Amino acid sequence: xxxxxxxxxxxxxxxxxxxxxxxxxxxxxxxxxxxxxxxxxxxxxxxxxxxxxxxxxxxxxxxxxxxxxxxxxxxxxxxxxxxxxxxxxxxxxxxxxxxxxxxxxxxxxxxxxxxxxxxxxxxxxxxxxxxxxxxxxxxxxxxxxxxxxxxxxxxxxxxxxxxxxxxxxxxxxxxxxxxxxxxxxxxxxxxxxxxxxxxxxxxxxxxxxxxxxxxxxxxxxxxxxxxxxxxxxxxxxxxxxxxxxxxxxxxxxxxxxxxxxxxxxxxxxxxxxxxxxxxxxxxxxxxxxxxxxxxxxxxxxxxxxxxxxxxxxxxxxxxxxxxxx
Amino acid sequence: xxxxxxxxxxxxxxxxxxxxxxxxxxxxxxxxxxxxxxxxxxxxxxxxxxxxxxxxxxxxxxxxxxxxxxxxxxxxxxxxxxxxxxxxxxxxxxxxxxxxxxxxxxxxxxxxxxxxxxxxxxxxxxxxxxxxxxxxxxxxxxxxxxxxxxxxxxxxxxxxxxxxxxxxxxxxxxxxxxxxxxxxxxxxxxxxxxxxxxxxxxxxxxxxxxxxxxxxxxxxxxxxxxxxxxxxxxxxxxxxxxxxxxxxxxxxxxxxxxxxxxxxxxxxx
Ligand SMILES: Cc1cc2nc3c(=O)[nH]c(=O)nc-3n(C[C@H](O)[C@H](O)[C@H](O)COP(=O)(O)OP(=O)(O)OC[C@H]3O[C@@H](n4cnc5c(N)ncnc54)[C@H](O)[C@@H]3O)c2cc1C
Ligand SMILES: Cc1cc2nc3c(=O)[nH]c(=O)nc-3n(C[C@H](O)[C@H](O)[C@H](O)COP(=O)(O)OP(=O)(O)OC[C@H]3O[C@@H](n4cnc5c(N)ncnc54)[C@H](O)[C@@H]3O)c2cc1C
Numbered sequence: 001x002x003x004x005x006x007x008x009x010x011x012x013x014x015x016x017x018x019x020x021x022x023x024x025x026x027x028x029x030x031x032x033x034x035x036x037x038x039x040x041x042x043x044x045x046x047x048x049x050x051x052x053x054x055x056x057x058x059x060x061x062x063x064x065x066x067x068x069x070x071x072x073x074x075x076x077x078x079x080x081x082x083x084x085x086x087x088x089x090x091x092x093x094x095x096x097x098x099x100x101x102x103x104x105x106x107x108x109x110x111x112x113x114x115x116x117x118x119x120x121x122x123x124x125x126x127x128x129x130x131x132x133x134x135x136x137x138x139x140x141x142x143x144x145x146x147x148x149x150x151x152x153x154x155x156x157x158x159x160x161x162x163x164x165x166x167x168x169x170x171x172x173x174x175x176x177x178x179x180x181x182x183x184x185x186x187x188x189x190x191x192x193x194x195x196x197x198x199x200x201x202x203x204x205x206x207x208x209x210x211x212x213x214x215x216x217x218x219x220x221x222x223x224x225x226x227x228x229x230x231x232x233x234x235x236x237x238x239x240x241x242x243x244x245x246x247x248x249x250x251x252x253x254x255x256x257x258x259x260x261x262x263x264x265x266x267x268x269x270x271x272x273x274x275x276x277x278x279x280x281x282x283x284x285x286x287x288x289x290x291x292x293x294x295x296x297x298x299x300x301x302x303x304x305x306x307x308x309x310x311x312x313x314x315x316x317x318x319x320x321x322x323x324x325x
Numbered sequence: 326x327x328x329x330x331x332x333x334x335x336x337x338x339x340x341x342x343x344x345x346x347x348x349x350x351x352x353x354x355x356x357x358x359x360x361x362x363x364x365x366x367x368x369x370x371x372x373x374x375x376x377x378x379x380x381x382x383x384x385x386x387x388x389x390x391x392x393x394x395x396x397x398x399x400x401x402x403x404x405x406x407x408x409x410x411x412x413x414x415x416x417x418x419x420x421x422x423x424x425x426x427x428x429x430x431x432x433x434x435x436x437x438x439x440x441x442x443x444x445x446x447x448x449x450x451x452x453x454x455x456x457x458x459x460x461x462x463x464x465x466x467x468x469x470x471x472x473x474x475x476x477x478x479x480x481x482x483x484x485x486x487x488x489x490x491x492x493x494x495x496x497x498x499x500x501x502x503x504x505x506x507x508x509x510x511x512x513x514x515x516x517x518x519x520x521x522x523x524x525x526x527x528x529x530x531x532x533x534x535x536x537x538x539x540x541x542x543x544x545x546x547x548x549x550x551x552x553x554x555x556x557x558x559x560x561x562x563x564x565x566x567x568x569x570x571x572x573x574x575x576x577x578x579x580x581x582x583x584x585x586x587x588x589x590x591x592x593x594x
Contacts, residue, residue: 114459119549122450235589307567
């Protein structure tokens with residue numbers, strides 16, 4: 001595999017029910033910046049129903065979009081996705097393939113990379129082009145304690161990229177580009193049956209601008225009602241530590257942290273949360289952090305903009321009262 | 326049912342020290358333990374074995390000291406352990422790790438099910454499970470949160486994927502990666518603890534694979550990705566203001582102000 005044969009950046013855009021995941025637009029925006037040095041193209045690849053508007057991806061920064069049309073892509077079936085993506089990558093030979101590091105992206109990308117027998121960098125938070133024209137992939141590891149700078153010897157250079165690391169470009173309705181429709185080459189497999197969608201995340205905490213979160217300082221499930229009231233008042237979402245999720249106070253969809261969701265809101269209010277490294281990993285990049293904890297030595301205070309040593313059950317109701325005035 | 330559980334030895338993350346100036350991880354600062362997610366993988370295997378019977382093999386690639394990890398796996402319910410250890414395997418990225426694990430799983434065949442953790446706490450990539458499945462040409466289901474039914478020919482599970490959760494039925498052989506939510510790993514039982522001290526852990530080195538693995542396919546040589554540099558961001562510290570219990574009134578005024586500034590339209594007024 002030589003570098004000359006491989007050209008351009010391909011963004012594989014995840015979609016569900018015809019709606020493209022916003023991380024795809026962030027990646028297109030970033031890809032445009034990465035190709036500034038060299039006039040090689042930015043491509044989009046989307047697998048989804050015919051009704052999906054692939055033109056958006058052009059407006060977001062792609063020069064060419066491959067749209068493999070089928071309703072079958074409304075199911076998270078890694079095997080069928082893989083079989084339809086491989087021939088396109090083999091034909092187009094992009095130098096770089098970027099995929100959003102969503103759960104589905106992180107399940108699908110390794111299968112594609114292994115099938116192509118190329119390298120894959122996981123869950124990146126930044127990308128750069130080096131002097132030799134190669135991609136530098138920057139990613140946190142060791143439970144977010146370090147940043148590794150990684151380069152790939154093989155082509156395409158593949159990476160999954162975390163949601164909300166790059167800004168979302170404004171769609172430009174004037175942007176011109178080509179949409180190439182493709183028929184799916186494989187539409188069934190008999191190894192994994194997708195029986196049903198059990199639940200759909202109602203709370204998309206990853207996108208919340210305000211998060212009011214509770215930990216072990218809360219005594220029971222009803223305590224979350226008070227936090228919910230504050231979240232509703234502020235237009236936000238309720239978050240939680242793993243310990244209270246495990247205790248059954250609130251569903252996993254609300255868990256913030258290393259093995260939960262990563263959030264980057266304008267405001268994070270931590271109530272009765274000690275600030276374990278695994279919790280901080282999911283929220284430390286919040287713009288403003290307010291922490292309420294009875295223990296003045298709680299580690300959460302070291303990353304808080306405002307810390308209040310006190311009982312959340314006293315502070316939050318008083319805050320609610322003030323805000324309602 | 327023959328189940329292979331993939332187990333990685335990792336540093337104790339709560340203890341390990343990072344030198345932000347030199348950009349190094351001081352691995353000596355901490356002991357080692359089983360990757361926490363792999364305990365859930367092992368517990369899943371034990372529960373399946375309890376239902377349908379069979380054998381559990383714990384498989385790990387790592388330095389010789391990882392043998393201890395496999396003994397712990399036996400104490401926690403595995404029947405035996407295989408350690409892949411050789412200088413030629415060292416420095417592997419996820420591609421080389423998965424490729425080597427896949428070749429080892431083929432050697433340990435027949436197998437029905439491979440179970441991996443969702444991710445490790447050191448490499449953090451969550452890639453080895455699905456990559457190994459691809460190199461074995463078997464299906465996988467990632468981020469499994471619930472095991473509903475196991476039979477000799479299939480597995481019905483719920484997985485957390487695509488901004489929701491889905492029930493899937495996988496026909497075996499296949500691979501699953503499990504999250505922390507799937508179960509609470511039980512503690513080692515006394516009789517297994519005894520067994521773990523005596524059991525022989527198979528040691529497979531590169532020569533074991535003379536027929537199905539070339540030196541270019543494993544270890545550093547078989548790794549397309551390379552860590553060029555490590556930087557350790559200084560820990561985020563905010564020179565925040567901390568209000569004592571006597572200052573609660575001032576504190577409330579301060580946070581009320583922030584809340585009013587940041588309140589999102591759409592919030593109730
Ligand atoms: C592999 C791994 C992954 C993990 N992933 C996650 C993850 O994704 N998310 C996560 O959160 N954790 C995760 N954890 C767990 C994490 O290590 C901590 O155990 C957890 O974050 C602690 O939760 P907590 O702050 O609610 O509880 P605690 O640590 O028990 O803290 C409770 C705090 O509440 C304070 N408090 C008590 N009463 C009051 C009151 N009335 N008012 C105000 N304050 C009060 C106490 O002083 C204390 O500081 C993970 C752990 C591991 C090993
Ligand atoms: C800082 C840093 C960053 C890295 N980034 C990348 C990267 O982006 N891409 C890349 O390809 N490599 C990367 N690597 C290399 C990678 O960490 C190693 O290949 C490692 O052996 C396996 O990856 P992981 O720890 O991420 O495992 P994961 O894929 O997170 O592990 C998932 C599961 O696979 C099983 N498993 C993993 N390793 C083993 C093993 N050795 N033996 C048995 N079972 C195992 C376990 O069940 C585990 O729970 C990085 C290494 C470092 C030090």
